Amino acid sequence: MALLPLGDPGDPESFLPRVEALLETTHALWSAPEERRRMRAFGFRPAVEQGVLKREWHGLGVRISTAVFRVSQPGVAEIVYRAGDRAVLLNDEPFTLTDASLHFVRTLLDLIEGYERWVEVREGRQARLNRHSQITTYDRPAVNVLAETRRLQRMLQVPRTKTS
Numbered sequence: 001m002a003l004l005p006l007g008d009p010g011d012p013e014s015f016l017p018r019v020e021a022l023l024e025t026t027h028a029l030w031s032a033p034e035e036r037r038r039m040r041a042f043g044f045r046p047a048v049e050q051g052v053l054k055r056e057w058h059g060l061g062v063r064i065s066t067a068v069f070r071v072s073q074p075g076v077a078e079i080v081y082r083a084g085d086r087a088v089l090l091n092d093e094p095f096t097l098t099d100a101s102l103h104f105v106r107t108l109l110d111l112i113e114g115y116e117r118w119v120e121v122r123e124g125r126q127a128r129l130n131r132h133s134q135i136t137t138y139d140r141p142a143v144n145v146l147a148e149t150r151r152l153q154r155m156l157q158v159p160r161t162k163t164s
Helices: 012-031 035-044 099-123 125-133 145-156
Strands: 053-057 060-064 067-074 076-082 085-088
Touching: 012 035, 012 067, 012 076, 012 099, 012 125, 012 145, 060 099, 067 085, 067 099, 067 145, 076 099, 085 099, 085 125, 099 125, 099 145, 125 145
Parallel strands: none
Antiparallel strands: 053 060, 060 067, 067 076, 076 085
């Protein structure tokens, strides 16, 4: 039985499109005007820039606006999703799998999962799912954000070795 039934994070053909679709859906959901109240209650705060919400999450700075979803650790790396051209960038280059980018993805998945679980506990499962039906994402169907974070987290699991 394979430990990574849905794909291997070392295989960009299975992993990267899932990350891109998740970031696109999360951005569409989180940048919606009706979501700002929830995000502020979850701990996001207004940034200096107009229309930007920010949050620190386990050493990463997260910023979301209608145009950009940015996750950065100063001096280390930055992942950016740009809604205009639907690009996912790592340090201003096309996103690639590296140890640093996988660390960012893991931490970002924790944030997205934490937020979606918080919404579900606070408002109920159906209310969380109804939020997803109100967003549109270009030519891709919107993904169930919580289910997709779990799927990607399983893909990122490292097989444990037995110790004697």
